[in-house]
Amino acid sequence: MMKVSDYILKALQKEYSINSSTNLDEFNYVENGYVDSLGMIQFIVELEDEFNISFSDEEISSSEFQIVGSLIKMVERKINQ
Amino acid sequence: MKTLADCFYDTAFEHAERIAVCCDDERITYGQLADLVSQYSNFLLENGIVYGDRIGIPMNNSILSVALIFAAANIGVALVPINPTLPFEAMVSAFEAADVKHLIAREHFLSQHDVNNHLNIQGVVISMDAPYKDSYLLQEAHEMSKDRPSNEKISGEEVLIITMTSGSTGKPKPIALTQNNKYRRALAHIRLYGITSQDKVLAATPLYHSLAERLVIIPLLLGGTSVLLPRFTSALWVECVKTNQVTFSIAVSAQLNQIYNYLLQHDDKHIEIQSLRSLVSSSALLDSTIKNKLIPMLNCDFHEMYGTSETSTATSIHFKESMHKKKSVGKPLSGVSLIILDEHENECEPYTIGEIACSTELLCHSYYNMPQTFEESFFKNYFKTGDVGYLDDEGYLYFAGRKKEVIITGGINVYPQDIEECVNRVDAVSESAAFSSPSMRLGEVVGLAIVLKEGRELSEKEVRSHCAKNLADFQQPHEIVFLNDLPKNSMGKLVRSELATRK
Numbered sequence: 001m002m003k004v005s006d007y008i009l010k011a012l013q014k015e016y017s018i019n020s021s022t023n024l025d026e027f028n029y030v031e032n033g034y035v036d037s038l039g040m041i042q043f044i045v046e047l048e049d050e051f052n053i054s055f056s057d058e059e060i061s062s063s064e065f066q067i068v069g070s071l072i073k074m075v076e077r078k079i080n081q
Numbered sequence: 082m083k084t085l086a087d088c089f090y091d092t093a094f095e096h097a098e099r100i101a102v103c104c105d106d107e108r109i110t111y112g113q114l115a116d117l118v119s120q121y122s123n124f125l126l127e128n129g130i131v132y133g134d135r136i137g138i139p140m141n142n143s144i145l146s147v148a149l150i151f152a153a154a155n156i157g158v159a160l161v162p163i164n165p166t167l168p169f170e171a172m173v174s175a176f177e178a179a180d181v182k183h184l185i186a187r188e189h190f191l192s193q194h195d196v197n198n199h200l201n202i203q204g205v206v207i208s209m210d211a212p213y214k215d216s217y218l219l220q221e222a223h224e225m226s227k228d229r230p231s232n233e234k235i236s237g238e239e240v241l242i243i244t245m246t247s248g249s250t251g252k253p254k255p256i257a258l259t260q261n262n263k264y265r266r267a268l269a270h271i272r273l274y275g276i277t278s279q280d281k282v283l284a285a286t287p288l289y290h291s292l293a294e295r296l297v298i299i300p301l302l303l304g305g306t307s308v309l310l311p312r313f314t315s316a317l318w319v320e321c322v323k324t325n326q327v328t329f330s331i332a333v334s335a336q337l338n339q340i341y342n343y344l345l346q347h348d349d350k351h352i353e354i355q356s357l358r359s360l361v362s363s364s365a366l367l368d369s370t371i372k373n374k375l376i377p378m379l380n381c382d383f384h385e386m387y388g389t390s391e392t393s394t395a396t397s398i399h400f401k402e403s404m405h406k407k408k409s410v411g412k413p414l415s416g417v418s419l420i421i422l423d424e425h426e427n428e429c430e431p432y433t434i435g436e437i438a439c440s441t442e443l444l445c446h447s448y449y450n451m452p453q454t455f456e457e458s459f460f461k462n463y464f465k466t467g468d469v470g471y472l473d474d475e476g477y478l479y480f481a482g483r484k485k486e487v488i489i490t491g492g493i494n495v496y497p498q499d500i501e502e503c504v505n506r507v508d509a510v511s512e513s514a515a516f517s518s519p520s521m522r523l524g525e526v527v528g529l530a531i532v533l534k535e536g537r538e539l540s541e542k543e544v545r546s547h548c549a550k551n552l553a554d555f556q557q558p559h560e561i562v563f564l565n566d567l568p569k570n571s572m573g574k575l576v577r578s579e580l581a582t583r584k
Contacts, residue, residue: 013189015141015165016311017210033312037522038491039166041557045542045549054542 004075007050008068011043025069053078084237085260086155088302090115090229096278096304102144102297103325104309109144111304114151116227117144121152123230124222128205130183132157132234135243137181137202139165139172139190140289142311145209145219147288147297149185150241154260157232159240161255162289165190167553173200178255179243179449188213237261243449244291246390246494255449256390258291266393266443267298273397273414274359274384276329278304281356283330285310285318286492291390292363296331315343319352326356331386333364333492335524341375342521357381361397363388364492365524366408366480376400385410387480389466391458393443395419396478409477410470417441418463421472426460431474434481438463486577488517488525493555495527497577500558503551504529504544509537514567516580518560529558530580532566539563 002010012018012034018027029035035043048054053075055065064070083091093101097112109117130136136153140146140162153160161179163172165187172194183204184196188211196202206216237260245253276282276299284296284307293309300307308325310318318340321327332340337360344352359382366385367375376383385403387410388394396419398411413419418440421429429435440463448455458465470480488495497515504513511534518528529548533539541561548557568579 010189017187017189031314031316033314033317036313036491038493038557039554041545041559042166042549042554045545045557048542049546049549 002050004051004079005072008047008072008075011046012068025067027068028066029068030066047075051075051079082237082261084154084235085241085264085298085302086118086151086235088264089118089151089154092302092304099304100306101301102147102307102309104142104144105311107144114144114148114301115229117148117222118151118155119227119229120222120225121148121219122155123225123228124217124219125152125158126156126230127225128207128217130156130158130205132232133159133239134183134204135159135161135179135181135240136183136185137161137163137172137176137179137200138185139163139167139187140287141165141187142284142288142293142309144309147301147307147309150288150294150297151301154241154263155235156230157235157239159243159257161243163245164287164289164553168551169194169199170551171553175245175253175255176200176202178245178253183207185209185219187211191216237264238446240446240449242291242294244289244390254451254454257446257449259446262443262446263294263298264302266295267302269414269416269443270295270394271299271303273394274329274361276300276303276305280328280358281306281308281325283308283310283322283325283327285313285321285330285332285336291393292331292333295393315339319343319354322354322357323352328356328358329360330357331361331363334362334367335364335491335522337362337367337375338371338524339522341371341378344375344378354379354381359384361386363394365489366410369403369407372400372403387411387478389439389464389468391445392417392439392441392464392466393445395437395439395441395466398477406473406477408479409473410480411478412476413439413478414441414443416443419472419476419478420460420463421470422460422463422465429471431472434469434471436484437466437468437470437478437480439466440464488515488527490520490525490527490555491523495556500527500529500548500552500556503548504531506551507539507544507547509533509539511535512567514575514577514580515558516577518581520559526559527556528560528562528581530562530564530567532564 093111093115101111101114184202185207191213208216240257241260242258282300284293286293361384383400387396396411421435423435467484500515511532513531516528517525520526568576
């Protein structure tokens, strides 16, 4: 299994690289267009499959889900549960 | 006749110091862009790419991509741009259909796919951004000569872009567009919308679709500025228009829906957009209530259009005309003639619904390697669009739908059969049907109805997982329902329209 942060960063950069100076702990990948309305479902399902976890609707619609740093923590938390 | 590349170099020479392209924080002048196009041209030639070759390119919106389009025109090779997020099987199918010999891609793409064995790239592999195994590195082009390479063989009739009608798992129809096709299409839109060297033209859709390619080419033939938005969200679009003082753009109607909602939600912030001179909505008619509220918000002229990838824009309508011709997609452009055909290919009288057929000087060159399919798409010299509609007695066209069932999500065509073919491969599935479900955000989204084999079980999560692995992002079902049977008529034919109500 790939490291959570590596996997998420690879998935987000399928089309565009994220600038190396970006502070990932605060970076909102939805507002910055790295995953759009069309791509969101695939992004979530692939993430769930990779780490054998699942997200509730509340988690998906939370602001935490859209921030790279907090999404990584959320996934790590779920893996350890 | 001058080629597309000739015209670009002429413009670049005349306006060397002017900004040619803005993308994110990057800016490039005409002089610098012409140098880059020459260097890329020399680099491709130096590495064994020759006149008439076809290069696959998972393309994103960047100055590099723009330079590669003009470099390809300059040396008479064709680009096959694809969506970088396509599932692997669909990429293979697109590259096979276009006989792709070489590949230019980001290191991220190359490291994800086994290029030589599975993508069957026989020629040169070039990495756009970082070293990857034994591929060439595009950055080395900066060491090449800035002199424009010459090739007298280039007439403009060379295929420049091969674009796929659908990024689907089904067999794609590769639409071949020559330099002259692209040039004529750009000129027709310059005339139609009165675009000048003073315009800043925004392309906010992906460059692997012909709309954005056209929006980039137009200003670069005039000495205007091309503004390229890499990733679309309504907030980024508004910010980009304001920062770059964009004056003209063509957007898909689903984007305009989102922009309208964004402006509405942020009404209290008094976001003022003053720079837009004219805006065009494409892909599907914009809801008239939204249209009437959005136009004063954007404070600009507003047009809508109808067209297909094969014919380019066929009709256009100004919003003032559309008040009297509600739901019309407009009258034919100069040089375009439309007829409506019934099922026996007889021409219909006004107000009779039939297939829209279009004769136009903007027609694509061919379907690459599919001459018979292309030939069969014509009635006399009229291209049969596969869309249905009618003309009124003043020649205004009214669009009534697609002959083939298609779901248009965020401006992208999704063919239900592609989704069903994928889902039916799951062992527990007896049959399935994809259908259109209305969405405020995307116009339509994909719904999926599944009938399971007797005694079998399958969870929604398993279906989603299978789709995520095997379909493109725009093909993912947003709603999944399990039914005991699919709605069918007395002939046993699926009645797809009933599915949306049986959820």
